[in-house]
Amino acid sequence: MKGLIHYFFANYFRTYKYVPPVSIFIIILVINYSYTPNPIMSSYSFTSLMLFFIMGWVVITIFHMEDKNQKEITIMHAKSIREYYLALVINCIIVGLLFSILAVAYPIIFNFFSPDLRIAHIVIGFFAHFSLSLLSIALSLFFTREFVKNDINTWWGVISILVISLVLAVANIDILKIKLINWFLPPLRYSLDIMSIDDEVIHLSGQIYREFGWVFIYSLILISIYIAIVQKRRII
Amino acid sequence: MESIIELQNVTKKFKNKLILETVSLSIPANQITAIVGKNGSGKSTLLKLIAGLSKPNTGEILFQNGKPIRIGYVPEVTPAVIPFTLVEYLTHMGTIHGLHKEWLWQRINTLLEIFHMKEDRNNRIVHFSKGMKQKVTIMQAMLEETDLLIMDEPLSGLDPKAQTEFEELLMTLKERNISVILTCHEAKLLEKVVDQLLVIHEGQISHTSVQHEQGEIxxxxxxxxxxxxxxxxxxxxxxxxxxxxxxxxxxxxxxxxxxxxxxxxxxxxxxxxxxxxxxxxxxxxxxxxxxxxxxxxxx
The missing domain is CATH 3.30.70.120 (Alpha-Beta Plaits)
Known part of the structure; x- marks a missing residue:
């Protein structure tokens, strides 16, 4: 598994497919913090949403870095379809983690926030970025070529699911107030709700951990379903 | 003759289309078996089933003595972009396979010698010719000392010189007691080296014959x-x-x-x-x- 993760990372690094999403994310960060001082939570909320969309891009480029023939070779060496896909997901998570650290650290290192920055802001900021990265990975997986054969449909699919998730999170529709439905919808709203709290009153509470925890659990369930399906279908 | 793999009444469907219909065959050990058939006849599907990359809908695939065998797989088309040098690529594939580092380095050196690729060890694979890329995909399949080497259309796109080199390579593999199963469009391209020829037509193995006289040069x-x-x-x-x-x-x-x-x-x-x-x-x-x-x- 370690060998697979290292190989995918090296392969992704050599193909330079990471350059466009990395560049765009850095540009977004630079533009967002071009005026100082900045409000902490709303800045982090914005960059975490941007990361939510950028990660869809990253997932597709990571999952499609190998062509069909190399994929067959790699699976033969890995001797496990489950490990193959798990290693790809872990690579996406590593990229999401690096982006999250970058997004949280950049404004702190360059002093773009007002002076009352507290540990709670940093922890919540990191959770917001990393949880939305994970959620984006989990949703985008179902539009990789294992499920969608046509590349154009892949891109439309990823953009659509991410946009729909955001719309559902901010929409004020009666049907969304039904608790049962809410369990199935992408839990983007939890992150947005937490990030909408005023900078002054924020503190780390059990509810914040629970809500971010649900975003992580929801994402991990989706990832597990994806891996179970591809393993069962032996999609080659 | 001892067989390394046996297929019993294997059926494979894809999107409700019948690709293979109750196919039964055995692959003899230490011999070269060629599967011949038209495009879309199910040759590649058959190889993928044997390699374990795909599952049959019905039927069984049995291994020699009931134990899993070591299989090397060469896909139909060489991967379009391999962004590594030859040694880097083989090291990655060997590491993924779980081969011990020192053993792997020795094995890579041996393969570089067998395939006359020593001078290209640190060159990027993207700059290789089609024949050289073909060799690379065969080398990765031989990283482990395989019992069975599966090759999908290994001759496709090779010029006469590369085809002859490939035939020599098949002879070398045979001398090393490696069983080989490959697909091919035209039987006559390899008829001098294959031991068993299987013709696949409309999802069935319709003809089996042993071709050339052994020893004819x-x-x-x-x-x-x-x-x-x-x-x-x-x-x-x-x-x-x-x-x-x-x-x-x-x-x-x-x-x-x-x-x-x-x-x-x-x-x-x-x-x-x-x-x-x-x-x-x-x-x-x-x-x-x-x-x-x-x-x-x-x-």
Whole structure:
């Protein structure tokens, strides 16, 4: 598994497919913090949403870095379809983690926030970025070529699911107030709700951990379903 | 004859289309088996089932003595982009396979020697020719000492020289007791080296036959000559594999002849104004082949 993760990372690094999403994310960060001082939570909320969309891009480029023939070779060496896909997901998570650290650290290192920055802001900021990265990975997986054969449909699919998730999170529709439905919808709203709290009153509470925890659990369930399906279908 | 893999009543469907219908066959150990059939006949699907990359809908795939065997797999098309040097790529594949680092390095060096690729070890694979890329995909399949090597259309896109080199390689693999199963469009391209030929048609193995006489040594020759020269009298004595016009008034003729006839056929073509473009043994090691041209004392 370690060998697979290292190989995918090296392969992704050599193909330079990471350059466009990395560049765009850095540009977004630079533009967002071009005026100082900045409000902490709303800045982090914005960059975490941007990361939510950028990660869809990253997932597709990571999952499609190998062509069909190399994929067959790699699976033969890995001797496990489950490990193959798990290693790809872990690579996406590593990229999401690096982006999250970058997004949280950049404004702190360059002093773009007002002076009352507290540990709670940093922890919540990191959770917001990393949880939305994970959620984006989990949703985008179902539009990789294992499920969608046509590349154009892949891109439309990823953009659509991410946009729909955001719309559902901010929409004020009666049907969304039904608790049962809410369990199935992408839990983007939890992150947005937490990030909408005023900078002054924020503190780390059990509810914040629970809500971010649900975003992580929801994402991990989706990832597990994806891996179970591809393993069962032996999609080659 | 001992078989390394047996398929019993294997059926495979894809999107409700029947690809393979109750196929039963056995792959003999330490031999070369070729599967011949048209495009879309199910050759690649059959190889993927044997490799374990795909599951049959019904039927069973049984291994020798009931134990899993070590399988190397060479896909139909060489991967389009491999962004590594040859050694980096083989190291990655070997590490993923779980091979011990020092053993792997030794193995890579051995493979580089077998495939005459030592000088290209640190070159990027993207700059390799098609034939070299083909070798790379075979090398990765041999990183572990495999029992069975599965190759999907290994001859596709190879020029006559590379095809002959590939036939030599198959002979080397056979000498190392590696069983090989491969697919091919035309049976005659490999008929001098394969031991078993399976013809696949409409999802069924319709014909099985053992081809060439063991031990017959063949040479492949490519001549270039004028279109106006008649070779009809020679056609009774040799089987012409390929005849193609390469420029106005000039054509290439590719043929396989047995060792005894080689001198005579070469002479006849030269007398007709042909020039030799290529001459190589098909199922004999290069070193042995070239010894015949040395003087008695030099051998």
């Amino acid at each position: 063949m040479n492949r020759i490519v001549f270039e000559l004028s279109n106006t020269i008649s070779i009809s009298t020679l056609k009774d004595r040799v089987i012409i594999d390929k005849e193609e016009e390469i420029s106005p008034g000039r054509k290439l003729i590719e043929l396989n002849v047995n060792e005894e006839q080689t001198n005579m056929i070469v002479k006849e073509f030269l007398n007709r104004g042909a020039s030799i473009k290529f001459l190589s043994p098909i199922n004999k090691k290069e070193t042995i082949f070239f010894k015949q041209f040395l003087k008695e004392g030099e051998r």
